[in-house]
Amino acid sequence: MPSRRLPSLQEAQRILAERRTRPAWRAAPTAGRSLNKLIKGLEERFGQGPDVLRARWREIAGELLAARTEPVKLVRNRTGGGGTLEVRVDGPAAALIQHQAPEILARVNLFLGSGAVAKLRIVQGKVSPPRGAFPPARTRRLKNQPLDAAAEAELRQGLAAASDTPLTRSLLKLGREVMRRKPGD
Numbered sequence: 001m002p003s004r005r006l007p008s009l010q011e012a013q014r015i016l017a018e019r020r021t022r023p024a025w026r027a028a029p030t031a032g033r034s035l036n037k038l039i040k041g042l043e044e045r046f047g048q049g050p051d052v053l054r055a056r057w058r059e060i061a062g063e064l065l066a067a068r069t070e071p072v073k074l075v076r077n078r079t080g081g082g083g084t085l086e087v088r089v090d091g092p093a094a095a096l097i098q099h100q101a102p103e104i105l106a107r108v109n110l111f112l113g114s115g116a117v118a119k120l121r122i123v124q125g126k127v128s129p130p131r132g133a134f135p136p137a138r139t140r141r142l143k144n145q146p147l148d149a150a151a152e153a154e155l156r157q158g159l160a161a162a163s164d165t166p167l168t169r170s171l172l173k174l175g176r177e178v179m180r181r182k183p184g185d
Contacts, residue, residue, distance in 0.1 A: 052112075053071040053074070053085075053108065053111070053112075054070065054071055056111065057069075057070060057071060060104075060107045060108060060111055061104060061107070065093075065096075065097065065100070065104070067127075068089060068090045068093040068096075068097075068127060069087050069088065069089050069090070069093070069097060069127060070087070070088050070127050070128060071085060071086070071087055071088075072086040072087065072088050072123065073085075073086045074086070074117070077118070081115070081118060082109075082115045082116060082117050082118025082119070083116065083117055083118065083119075084117070084118070084119040084120075084121050085105075085108060085117045085119070085120055085121065086121045086123055087104075087120060087121070087122055087123065088123050088124075088125045088126075088127055089122050089123065089124055089125070089127070090124075090125075090126070090127045091124060094122050094124050097120075097122055098122060101120045101122075104120060105117055105118075105119075105120055144176075144177070144180060145180070147176055147179055147180065151179050152176075155172065155175045155176065155179065156172070158175070159171060159172055159175070
């Protein structure tokens with residue numbers, strides 16, 4: 001095997017000046033930059049999901065409805081028409097939501113684009129509190145003060161004809177609560 005002659009210092013410098021022996025190191029692009037085209041394509045194809053609605057639900061539904069509802073999922077129609085928005089509702093508020101469904105759909109379509117949602121599907125269940133909301137303050141119930149003697153006597157006189165039954169005791173208790181209230185309450 002013939003031996004190869006090594007280049008001199010001047011020849012090595014000339015070779016390195018003309019061409020690089022390995023490519024320059026370059027940092028990889030960020031994940032957001034790499035996925036940007038893919039995400040835009042998916043958004044154009046499938047539209048925005050319920051997370052976008054969840055973030056702005058208080059503005060869309062209003063304070064009263066946002067406290068009792070939350071968007072769960074947005075199901076797109078296969079034919080390209082308006083989809084179905086599934087909303088979780090706290091118990092008896094479902095009737096209120098059903099009554100206001102056209103108005104809610106109009107607000108959602110204003111936010112997502114015309115014709116994005118055609119139907120509202122109501123599912124009853126526990127609603128998580130809105131983001132940034134403080135838990136309700138616990139209030140201690142103060143023990144009610146007894147009625148004065150004249151008011152107690154007047155109440156007992158009104159129920160004197162009734163026999164001592166659970167109904168009579170309940171009426172006596174209700175009467176005390178009513179008489180304790182101030183006229184401005």
